[in-house]
Amino acid sequence: MSCADRNGDSSGIAGPGPLPLVLDVNGTQHQIMVEPRTTLAEALRGPLGLTGTKIACNHGACSTCTVWLDGTPVAACSVLAVEVEGQRITTIEGLAQPGSLHPVQEAFIAHDAVQCGFCTPGLVLSCAALLARNPHPDRSDIESAISGHLCRCGTYPHVIEAMLDLSTRQDPDHG
């Protein structure tokens, strides 16, 4: 397998072997080697060891693998790692300072909005992104923000309840 350098290879085509990449994840620059076909979800879970990002369907149908790209939720299974160099990537591990919780995480705990938990990191990130752009979402805003998420355990009612609770607080502090 050749290890084509994006700058050095005369054909100008990267891959198919691994190539170096710098990803800005949770505020830190990480240099990794991944094949061009590697999805962001795979790069996060593999070389970066950030297994809080889960892969459930791997075809963009369930939003389980949601991360933020420059603050916007995306399905990390449907983005290639090579596409996002230079963008700010936030994963569930980087949502709050180590040892502390984001208000959405606290609300999920308080309202038992967690069952098996596999889809939870993605739901938390979509909910936190909603709060960042709209501190007082109503039920419809919340349903819309999480409408792409699938949860087989059926945590939606408690997720919505948790978010409505946050929304109605006088002075929402959402990090």
Next chain:
Amino acid sequence: MDEDPPQRRKFPAGLAHLGLGEVEREVPSSEPPPLGPNASLQHIGRSPERWDARAKVTGAARYTVDVSLPGMLHAAVLRSPWPHACLRAIDLSRAAAAPGVRAVLELAEPLIPGEAPLLRYVGQPVAAVAAETPELAQAALQQIEVRYEPLPFTVDFGHARQPDAPAVYRTTELDKVPSATLPASASVYPLAGNVLGPERRGSRGDAAAGFAQAEVTVEATYHTPVQTHCCMEPHAVVASWHADGLDVWMSTQFTAGVRAQFARQFGLPLARVRVRADAIGGGFGSKSRMGVYGSAAAALSRLAGAPVRLVHQRDEEQMDAGNRPSSEQRLRIAARRDGTLTAISLHSYGSAGIAFGAGVGNVAAAMYDCPGLEAVHHDVFTHTGPACAMRGPGNTQGAFALEQSIDELAAKLDLDPLVLRDRIDPSQVRREERRIGAARIGWTRRHAPGAGTGTVRRGIGMAQSLWPANVQTNAACEVRLWRDGTVEVLSSVQDIGTGVGTVLAQVVAEELGLTPQDIHIRIGDTEYPSGPPSYGSRTTASITPPARTAAWRVRETLLRSVAAAWKVDPQSLVLGGRSVQLRGDAQRRLAWNEATAMLRTDRISATAGRADDYAGFRIRSGDAAIALNDLGGVQFAEVEVDTESGVIRVLRVVAVHDCGRPIHPAQIESQVQGGVLMGISFALMEERIMDPHTGWMLNPNLIDYKFAGPRDTPAIEVVLLEYYQGQSASDAYGISEPANIATAAAIANAVYNATGVRFRALPMTPAAVLETLGAAARRT
């Protein structure tokens, strides 16, 4: 302790909201004293933070898919592209020599030794490879050379029953047919073509006489489709052979059970197989066994001398990770004018694919008083993936037919469906659930069936649930107390999302006068005492009594230590609020860790097993038993049917349930909401679609296979009864399955109420709704 004479003890009994009485039971003296009702307790009956919620919301929880071991290899599975084929030849040598490949394994085996293996469904495992990366493993699959001889097949439930349909099995193979549910052999039934049976289960009385006496009869045929489990974490295993045996990490509902299966498969003693599952991303019945994927990972690991990870892709998950069998139920119910049932006849067919066990449960036999019952079931083999248990197996399909038939009978008798049920349902608990639910949903608003006009029509319906209160008697729990005051609760029981860890902490904290946060929870590891499976709604019922018993024994040992030091009678000591005190003497008081510091050794421990229910079990079979009283549950649904688009919207569900003593109301509410949502999906969306021309599943993904999302979620109001029976140290039973069983029928009855038209087949998709409404309009 086992030889001590039994004692007569008084337990709280009855429904708490109606006022509790007492029941006296004869109890072994090795059991802890009766537990008061929840109102008298500190932690049980409240809703502390879920034990693993913090780990789950931060992404720190470790699932099997997250396990990474040094030198770990990645497996990929070659699967049959044919629904029915003879495997004429297979050559793994090129794959074995492919880059990065460390082991190859043939997986297709003949049922009858010496014959060429037959492949019986698309997606059936043929061979597996383990390689250094997932990509190299996938690439190596292309190097496996297989010569298939395609054979005629049938994937259609109707077609498979025709005499000329290609047969899935020969009679001589029946003892090898996998069972979808409990271990059983298909060979006890006759086989004609693909039709296995009849199985006559639960027949009683003289049904023919009952029909002869009938003043009113309802009769109809109901269909339910194949549903897939769709666990968000796919089936996953990491197997690692070492000098002493086998280590397995597995996303499983039953660590102890799969440990036994691995041990048997590989000829190892139980003590040399360790199965672990930290976090588990759902199961719903599909993750109860070792499976071909499990044994393949272990075999590859042994061959390669390295750990092997095998994780299903989503399409593998949809095609080969189990499913709920289809059903066709011809149900006939006879009654007198006053509603008294005289006979029920249920003729059912169902397909569990290449497996058997597609029966429709025992709701028709057990829900209502009826002297005559005739229940005849046939399984139908098809060339599709094997079914397995799925949330309320059998009863969920059965309730869809039964509860609509009872609704129809009520209409025919001109009786309110609740009034009819009050006459024929012997369960006093469900009677109360009906009363509460009716008030909550506003049953009096319900109009006559089909009385609504306009494009969008509203309706209210209800249906009932019934599920055996299962108990695993092979269920044990250890409680350890350390000299520094640390408390651990240990069991191999696993938390698949139900929150059993929290429940264990509550029970132990209650007994020791601590808080749930004080208790260290060590579960999901077969190095600990064998816990129950997380299926059959039996986990809480099976593990909380031994947890409390073990905690009580540790407590007694601790109190004896303090009493010896103080030279007082242990009976005179009071434990609670993190302290030990001499009764009536506030000066003689020790903080918790001062008391534990008096232990003679660093750590004391007690292990308890699940005692029998105090009044006995109704049925016992091997490691499992069924309690005297079934679990109930009544659900009410309000729906809106758009008669132009065919879209059914569920607006509201009121779910009234019982599970003995509720230990953690918030987690129980989560379970019930989940069951209701799965029921809404089953009612309106879910269906495995098979291509009759190729035998492939056409929707093996989460785009075309639909289940309920946030936008499909109605208001779900959960009402929990507190029901005491004095049956165990915790008196708690399960909830997961009853929460799912009634939902689809309640929705169908609401749709009938809205439109005046019966929907006897699932799923009620917009297309099906338009077709059914159109057909009904043409008839009138």
